[in-house]
Amino acid sequence: GNSVTQMEGPVTLSEEAFLTINCTYTATGYPSLFWYVQYPGEGLQLLLKATKADDKGSNKGFEATYRKETTSFHLEKGSVQVSDSAVYFCALSKTGANNLFFGTGTRLTVIP
């Protein structure tokens, strides 16, 4: 079946620290991979995506590379800010399907 496994949180970092949130997936075929973010009091919004192997998605200083050989899509940011505090969800969409499969989410708190 299709599933996404995310690094368990919560994660607490100091401002300007390096961030990695691990995500691995199980899927048949060639899924598209996504990171969604949920800021406090707001709805889910797309952070970045990659639709084929070796693609790198990037946005707002965040990056993730679609690694088919390791079935991973780890989220990274070189220098986090307090405003990055949120819950981050890794998700996949299976080829030919429409719905997203989400991980359980990782809560990030950045302290000044």
Add this chain to the structure above:
Amino acid sequence: GAGVSQSPRYKVAKRGQDVALRCDPISGHVSLFWYQQALGQGPEFLTYFQNEAQLDKSGLPSDRFFAERPEGSVSTLKIQRTQQEDSAVYLCASSSGTSGSKETQYFGPGTRLLVL
């Protein structure tokens, strides 16, 4: 333009009551999705519409759950005879096309349902 809106934002129901949750997708968006998010979990797919056609309802947990989108825009998720395990945040999302896996889904703020 406006994003996806949902109403009500919060709903408290007594066990056994029926509830109706509304979703207004982004104007012109063909695809509409419903997800259920339990506390501390990621969203789980419930059902998918393409215009007014419900093409996938494989995620609906029981026959107490029913969704419709009669005119291909606004959608309603109805839960009959609510149970405590139905307590969750119900998310609606829409996307502009029908090409599926590569498209961006835009999410609403959700309706938080609490069944007492």
